Amino acid sequence: MTIDTPLRKLASPRLTLVLFVLFGAGVLGAHFSKLSPTWTLAVPLLLFALNLLAAIVVNPVFRRRIPLLVFHLALLALIVLVAVSRLTYLRGHVELTDGETFRGRISGVESGPLHPWHLDREVFTQEGFTINYDPGIQRDRTRSRVEWLDSRGRRHVGVIGDQHPLVLGGYRFYTTYNKGFAPTFTWYPVSGGPPRRGSIHLPSYPENEYRQALQWTLPGTHVALWTELQIDERILNPKRPSQFRVPTHYRLIVRLKGARYVLQPGDHIDLPGGRLVYDGLRTWMGYQVFYDWTTPWLLAACLVAMLSLAWHYGGRFAARPWLADGDDSEDIRPKSDETGIKAPSSHPRKFPSRLIFSICTRLGFR
Amino acid sequence: MEREALLLWLAVGVYVAAGSLAIVGVVMGKRPERTVLGLLVLGLALHGLSIGLRWERLGHGPYLTMFEILSSNIWSLLFIFSLAYWRFRPIRPIAAVVVPLVFIMMGWMLLLNRGPGHLPATYNTIWLAIHILFGKVFLGTVLVAVGMAGVILLRRAGVGVQKLSRLPDDRRLDDLAYRFMALGFIFETLMLIAGAIWAQNAWGRYWSWDPLETWSFITWVVLAFALHLRATLKPAPRRGAVLILTVFVLAFLTFFGVPFISKVPHQGAI
Ligand code: HEM
Numbered sequence: 001m002t003i004d005t006p007l008r009k010l011a012s013p014r015l016t017l018v019l020f021v022l023f024g025a026g027v028l029g030a031h032f033s034k035l036s037p038t039w040t041l042a043v044p045l046l047l048f049a050l051n052l053l054a055a056i057v058v059n060p061v062f063r064r065r066i067p068l069l070v071f072h073l074a075l076l077a078l079i080v081l082v083a084v085s086r087l088t089y090l091r092g093h094v095e096l097t098d099g100e101t102f103r104g105r106i107s108g109v110e111s112g113p114l115h116p117w118h119l120d121r122e123v124f125t126q127e128g129f130t131i132n133y134d135p136g137i138q139r140d141r142t143r144s145r146v147e148w149l150d151s152r153g154r155r156h157v158g159v160i161g162d163q164h165p166l167v168l169g170g171y172r173f174y175t176t177y178n179k180g181f182a183p184t185f186t187w188y189p190v191s192g193g194p195p196r197r198g199s200i201h202l203p204s205y206p207e208n209e210y211r212q213a214l215q216w217t218l219p220g221t222h223v224a225l226w227t228e229l230q231i232d233e234r235i236l237n238p239k240r241p242s243q244f245r246v247p248t249h250y251r252l253i254v255r256l257k258g259a260r261y262v263l264q265p266g267d268h269i270d271l272p273g274g275r276l277v278y279d280g281l282r283t284w285m286g287y288q289v290f291y292d293w294t295t296p297w298l299l300a301a302c303l304v305a306m307l308s309l310a311w312h313y314g315g316r317f318a319a320r321p322w323l324a325d326g327d328d329s330e331d332i333r334p335k336s337d338e339t340g341i342k343a344p345s346s347h348p349r350k351f352p353s354r355l356i357f358s359i360c361t362r363l364g365f366r
Numbered sequence: 367m368e369r370e371a372l373l374l375w376l377a378v379g380v381y382v383a384a385g386s387l388a389i390v391g392v393v394m395g396k397r398p399e400r401t402v403l404g405l406l407v408l409g410l411a412l413h414g415l416s417i418g419l420r421w422e423r424l425g426h427g428p429y430l431t432m433f434e435i436l437s438s439n440i441w442s443l444l445f446i447f448s449l450a451y452w453r454f455r456p457i458r459p460i461a462a463v464v465v466p467l468v469f470i471m472m473g474w475m476l477l478l479n480r481g482p483g484h485l486p487a488t489y490n491t492i493w494l495a496i497h498i499l500f501g502k503v504f505l506g507t508v509l510v511a512v513g514m515a516g517v518i519l520l521r522r523a524g525v526g527v528q529k530l531s532r533l534p535d536d537r538r539l540d541d542l543a544y545r546f547m548a549l550g551f552i553f554e555t556l557m558l559i560a561g562a563i564w565a566q567n568a569w570g571r572y573w574s575w576d577p578l579e580t581w582s583f584i585t586w587v588v589l590a591f592a593l594h595l596r597a598t599l600k601p602a603p604r605r606g607a608v609l610i611l612t613v614f615v616l617a618f619l620t621f622f623g624v625p626f627i628s629k630v631p632h633q634g635a636i
Contacts, residue, residue, distance in 0.1 A: 013598040020591040024584060031580045091571070138484040162487040163567045174570035290570040298572075302559045306552060313548050323456055323534060323542055 004058070011054035019048050038086055049079045067312035074305035081294045081301060087112040090119070090171070090291040096126035097182045097199045098282045102173075106289050115291070122168035124148035129161070129175070129285050131244040133236050137206060140241075142175045144285055171291045178286030179244070180205040181212065181229055183252055187219060189274040201284045202229055205244075206236055221273045226255040229281070246281050254278075370419045371480070374437070377413035378472055380405050381444065385465030392462040392529050399451075399458050406448045413441050429498055430483030432625065436475040439502065439621065443468060446506025447513075450546075456534050457542065460513030463520070467509070488568035493560055500557035505617055507550040512614045514543035515607035522604050540603035543610055544596060550613075551589050558586060577627060581620040589613050 023044040030037035052072055056062050062069040092106035104120030129144035142161035149155055165172040182199040196219050202212045213228035232249040236242045252263045261269050265280040384405035391398045417428050428438035451458055518536050521527055566572040573579060592609040
């Protein structure tokens with residue numbers, strides 16, 4: 001028994017096959033059982049990395065075939081990058097009313113334990129949006145106007161939506177289908193404190209067209225208000241192209257302990273703790289927030305992997321005709337009597353000098 | 367509209383003639399190969415024209431409705447198959463395996479509603495075109511491999527052994543089939559990468575394990591497994607052929623089956 005036997009065992013290409021099965025099972029397991037893919041895949045990926053590292057050390061095929069080595073190193077880099085990505089990513093969402101400024105508060109946060117939190121430094125203001133609808137109430141282009149300050153304090157105005165997120169400090173803000181109407185109020189407490197302005201986000205429109213109501217609590221009180229928006233016109237026309245907009249004909253109904261109020265902008269309700277003024281109806285946009293600094297590197301690793309794999313196959317296919325006698329596959333089993341001395345390759349490397357010629361002649365142009 | 371439909375029906379008729387002739391040729395031991403190739407090219411031209419007219423009329427490529435997806439895939443599969451048929455003379459009889467598969471797809475396509483779909487704003491990107499193109503090349507190369515795998519399995523099952531004897535022996539078929547699988551692997555990987563770039567731009571995530579992503583990834587893993595298995599254990603051509611079929615079935619279900627069960631979040635209906 002030699003010293004490197006455990007390494008050879010770890011490098012076994014049969015183990016690679018087993019790991020492929022384990023990996024596939026991990027993907028299916030996560031898909032059908034709703035387990036987190038991060039965990040069902042982490043174990044097989046770690047084993048893959050060990051298996052591959054050992055194979056790169058032990059298996060002479062990786063010295064004979066440099067493109068194959070580069071391909072597998074790129075795979076290794078991908079595994080490392082995916083791990084780093086899982087440790088540092090962030091995902092979440094935020095809803096902003098027209099005129100509201102984002103100051104770093106998001107909900108539904110999912111993030112890696114090493115996420116470098118600096119979301120509170122990224123500030124932008126929502127300036128309203130338009131969404132076109134095709135007949136059949138099919139959503140078309142979204143254009144959301146935003147304003148932000150860069151790190152030098154310069155003001156920028158831009159339109160984002162669909163393929164174009166707002167990117168601030170590596171955080172990407174994407175518009176979503178989740179948007180709707182936002183009745184806006186100002187609350188003047190009798191205690192004399194400063195008035196508080198805020199809006200409530202009614203359920204997403206038009207998804208919840210017939211459920212435009214919400215129960216909410218006045219700030220600093222236990223007063224629960226039930227608010228409903230009754231739209232008396234057709235906003236999105238199923239027969240014609242139309243645009244998402246604030247209705248002009250609507251009623252805002254507020255119910256409070258059996259009392260019912262129908263409010264127009266400027267109307268108010270006097271309550272024991274203060275006065276609630278209805279300022280008007282606006283819109284809110286739901287953004288998806290995403291952070292992952294590894295994405296360009298992931299892409300680079302994928303491209304290196306693909307180029308080297310094409311190089312590997314290009315060289316191999318060019319070396320022998322497409323309908324040659326016998327078997328074309330290379331044996332990746334390390335030989336038991338492997339000395340480490342470079343074995344004469346049965347398929348001399350002919351890339352790239354002959355590749356173009358070979359593609360023309362071998363790819364059938366015979 | 368009528369011209370589109372007429373061209374499509376004509377194309378299907380010509381495809382059926384080409385396919386039937388290819389099958390009869392194998393069964394009768396005849397070689398009407400030039401006629402088959404000529405008919406395939408004619409069918410592709412008519413079908414391509416029909417797809418082009420629809421594209422022009424609706425203002426988007428054939429990738430929205432199931433009808434469009436099937437139609438464009440039948441075109442691309444037959445295009446890639448015709449290239450292989452043209453270039454690799456000795457394997458031409460694999461048409462007897464490939465053509466019936468495409469016939470099934472044609473029958474399905476003709477049953478579908480040909481109405482227009484809605485183009486979501488997120489489909490308005492070059493990455494979608496790249497993604498689709500790579501996917502089509504992937505499926506096409508795997509289909510050619512399936513033709514060879516089918517011959518290997520038919521021979522093993524003792525079906526038409528004599529009729530298929532004109533083809534190269536199993537080892538050489540297996541070798542060629544796996545070259546196509548290797549090409550398929552590259553194109554499938556590129557398809558996944560382009561899809562991830564599109565998804566990142568359109569929905570703010572490059573991968574989210576939705577059913578389509580999960581099943582295309584499973585197909586990718588099985589294909590990588592097949593390539594490794596072949597290099598490691600050197601299985602007999604019959605086993606290699608079973609693996610090729612497995613990859614094809616998975617890819618087929620991913621392309622044409624998953625859209626039925628998946629409520630894709632990006633359809634833009636709301
Ligand atoms: C996600 C993981 C992996 C993928 C997708 C992958 C893919 C591939 C591909 C496509 C080939 C070329 C096969 C051919 O030429 O027919 C290959 C070859 C090879 N792989 Fe991997 N591989 C992976 C992981 C590994 C691991 C973990 C090992 C470690 C043992 C390994 C070792 C090898 C060897 C030694 C070859 C040479 C075979 C040849 O040239 O035919 N691979 N791999």
